[in-house]
Amino acid sequence: MSASPEAEGEGIPLSDAQRLAWLRLIRSDNVGPATFRDLINHFGSAARAIEMLPDLAARGGSRRIRIATSSDAEAEMETAERFGAQFVGMGEPDYPPALRMVDGAPPLLAMCGDLTLTHRPAVGMVGSRNASAVGCRIATSLTRAIGAAGYVLVSGMARGIDAAAHAAAVETGTIAAMAGGLDRPYPPQNAALYERMRSGAGLVVSEMPFGWEPRARDFPRRNRLIAGIALGLVVIEAAKRSGSLITARQAADFGRLVFAVPGSPLDPRAGGTNGLLKDGASMVTESADVLDALAPLGALPVEKRPSVAEPDMTSFPAAPPDEGERSRIVDALDMTPVAVDALIQHTAAPTAAVHLVLLELDLAGRLHRHPGGLVSLAPTAGLS
Incomplete structure (x- = not known):
């Protein structure tokens, strides 16, 4: 469970106190990855940000906000330790470097298994849960060739294509992104494969709390991890309305290469993959189609600078804006997404x-954050 030797000296390790504060902050109400980053950047540390949460929420119009307590965070860390897992912060050596560069990447990931796998380039593979025998055979064949070329396979531990890909990659390296807490694996049919991976034959990761049962709305977040960790994504047997297409869309948004295996137009499981090909995804009929396209990316240096880090010195945030300035900023918002830079220009505020x-x-x-750094008022929020 320790950092890999090649990672020594890279990244910015968190102290135990910082890790606890990071966990408290991300587990507090209304603190997502983007808000977490802005809080750290503004206040200099998670500990200072936690102190300021009540005042910030009150000025925003909320009477109270639930802040995760130290005992809450300590209990989750103890659960992780008993499970054999650890929390890895963005910017630390074992955080997946490609994911680190994604807008809205989780500041903390719970990880269990072989952490050295995060230091190798990864290829994602997703597809139908109700996969055909041919689809699973294609996934197995492609995965073995991709693994033999040195890539780690990342997928979502679902039935069908995901399970076939993970099983084929346990000898060469595989990462499973989970929708629930690491102690709540899903689905139960893959329990044996999951235990094998978390015991060291692979790596399992999650941004969700221990004890969290996965729900339907959690799977798009899981898909985001797959798309962010991988340099490219291979889609096999995806229907026209499927989670695999959500992953493909996220991968494209992140600037990843998207590949699709064509299928029969008579098979509903091929509707989504054939649609991806029409939209410009790269066709895959053999492993060389993936490996040749990824080869130039593998030679590119991966930026090691973290997007979120706690500086050595305490930052001194600017004084809060006066009520006139605050009203001018809030009045410039409505339910139509707007870029923050445009908001700054429109209000002429600092x-x-x-x-x-x-x-x-x-x-x-009272705020919604949208892809691309856009923001809007939440539908129920009134102007103050």
Whole structure:
């Protein structure tokens, strides 16, 4: 469970106190990855951000906000330790470097298994849960060739294509992104494969709390991990309306290569993959189609600088904006997404003031964050 030798000296390890504060902050109400990053950037540390949460939420219009306690975070860390897992922060050596560069990447990941796998380039593979025998055979064949070329296979531990890919990659390296807590694996049909991977034949990762039962809305977040960790994504047997297409869309948004295996137009399981090909995905009929396209990416240096880090010195945030300035910023928002830079230009308010007001609204549950860094008022939020 220790950091890999090649990672020594790279990244910024968190102290035990910082790790506890990071876990408290991300487990507090209305604190998602983007809000977490902005809080750290503004206040300099998770500990200082936690102190400021009540005031920020109150200024944003909320009477109270639930803040995870130290005992809550300590209990989850103890659960992780008993499970054989650990929390790895963004910017630490064992955090997946490709995921680190994704907008909205989780600040903390729970990991269990072979952490050295995060230091190798990864290829994602997803597809139908109700996969055909041919589809599973294709997944197995492609995975073995991709693994032999040095890539780690990342998928979502679902039935069908995911399970076939993981099983074929346990000898060469595989990572499973989970929708629930690491102690709540899903589905039960893959329990034996899951135990084998978390025991060291692979790596399992999750951003969700221990004890969290996966729900339907959690799987898109799991898919985001797959798309973010991988340099490219292979889709096999995906219907026109499937989670695999969500993963493919996220991968494309992240600038990843998207591959699709064509299927019969008479098979509903091929509707989504054939649609991806029409939309410009790369066709895959053999492993060389994937490996040749990925080869130039494997030679590119991966940026090691973390997107979130706690500086050695305490930052001194700007004073809160006055009520006139705050009202001007809030009045410029409605339910139509707008870029933060456009908001700054429109209001002529200082950048720090705009970001602070957005934090206040976010923590009060009055702000929606959208892909591409856009923000809007939440539908139930009224203008103050």
